[in-house]
Amino acid sequence: MMDVILEAKEQIEPEFKTFTENRVKFSLKKLFWLVRKIKVKYSVVAQAKNSCNQNCIIELQTFDNRQIEVSITARDRRTALEMGLKKACKLMQKAFHKAQKYGRLSRQVYV
Numbered sequence: 090m091m092d093v094i095l096e097a098k099e100q101i102e103p104e105f106k107t108f109t110e111n112r113v114k115f116s117l118k119k120l121f122w123l124v125r126k127i128k129v130k131y132s133v134v135a136q137a138k139n140s141c142n143q144n145c146i147i148e149l150q151t152f153d154n155r156q157i158e159v160s161i162t163a164r165d166r167r168t169a170l171e172m173g174l175k176k177a178c179k180l181m182q183k184a185f186h187k188a189q190k191y192g193r194l195s196r197q198v199y200v
Contacts, residue, residue, distance in 0.1 A: 097131040116174040126150040145169035147177050
């Protein structure tokens, strides 16, 4: 079971919280068995020189205690989340294939 933890300095609307949880679960549906905990942090970049001032940090913890962290800055939270999840999924797949290649990980162990 994957735990989704959402953190932000300012108040988050309940609809956006639900959207974030659903989007995370949908994006990682093929690799959900490998992820123990995922933490999504939102913040605002104070000294942004352009319109990209929403920061999203995604931290993944896998069952083999591997940490993957992705940080994305975009115009709005939703775009930052989408871009961050895309990057995190690529990194998860890369780590999974590397572990499988060297025989350190088997899907049947965790399912």
